[in-house]
Amino acid sequence: MATEVVLKVDMMCEGCVGAVKRVLGKMEGVESFDVSLEEQKVTVRGAVTPEAVLEKVAKTGKKTELWSS
Secondary structure, eight states: OOEEEEEEEOOOSHHHHHHHHHHHHHSTTEEEEEEETTTTEEEEEESOOHHHHHHHHHTTTSOEEEOOO
């Protein structure tokens, strides 16, 4: 079953976006993802858990937290 995980990630430039895309592209279980520099928002879909996605994106060194609705 696919899960959607939404994160708030402090990204300053396209380099930051690229770093986030690289780690998500290598992550097992990820089916698709959207990264918005303008909204500071990362949406990930797939067979993933919020904790695993949060941990993986945090490894880029960017301040990362779950998006609160």
